Amino acid sequence: MSQDKQTKYDDNNIFAKMLNGDIPYHKVFEDDKTLAFMDIMPQAKGHVLVIPKQKTCDLEDLEPEYAAAVLMTAKKVMQAQRQVFEREGIIQMQLNGSEAGQTVFHYHLHLIPSNIHELGKHAVEMADQKELAEQAKQLAALIDA
Numbered sequence: 480m481s482q483d484k485q486t487k488y489d490d491n492n493i494f495a496k497m498l499n500g501d502i503p504y505h506k507v508f509e510d511d512k513t514l515a516f517m518d519i520m521p522q523a524k525g526h527v528l529v530i531p532k533q534k535t536c537d538l539e540d541l542e543p544e545y546a547a548a549v550l551m552t553a554k555k556v557m558q559a560q561r562q563v564f565e566r567e568g569i570i571q572m573q574l575n576g577s578e579a580g581q582t583v584f585h586y587h588l589h590l591i592p593s594n595i596h597e598l599g600k601h602a603v604e605m606a607d608q609k610e611l612a613e614q615a616k617q618l619a620a621l622i623d624a
């Protein structure tokens with residue numbers, strides 16, 4: 480990790496707690512290096528987050544094997560999103576640092592079925608938990624098939 484880094488990894492961040500099994504989430508996919516789950520405040524229907532099982536705040540310290548694993552999981556999730564939500568457009572977004580608007584300091588890739596001109600506000604409106612559970616189930620079923 481860089482010496483001049485402003486943000487140090489906090490083991491109590493919300494995604495670390497998910498990886499530890501301390502808080503619930505709607506799982507879409509998991510393998511030995513990554514976890515994918517529904518975003519609780521989606522910017523569009525079907526918004527998924529992919530995180531590495533590496534403790535890193537942002538892209539700067541993401542190790543190559545985890546970077547590759549995140550992208551491979553993202554490809555699986557994106558293919559499932561295209562089918563489930565019947566949208567070709569999937570926005571891949573990733574914020575580095577609070578200045579960029581990052582709010583959770585464990586690296587994560589956003590996959591949002593939307594159009595850049597229609598994108599909703601970032602991390603504002605809570606989704607219905609039942610809808611998230613159903614969406615996660617549909618996505619997971621396609622990925623596992």
Ligand code: 5GP
Nearest residue numbers: 493504517518519520574580581582583602
């Ligand atoms: P960032 O601003 O760091 O790029 O994105 C953090 C994302 O995490 C936001 O889109 C926000 O909605 C999502 N988020 C924040 N808290 C939780 C949570 O407790 N559960 C889930 N599933 N997503 C969360």
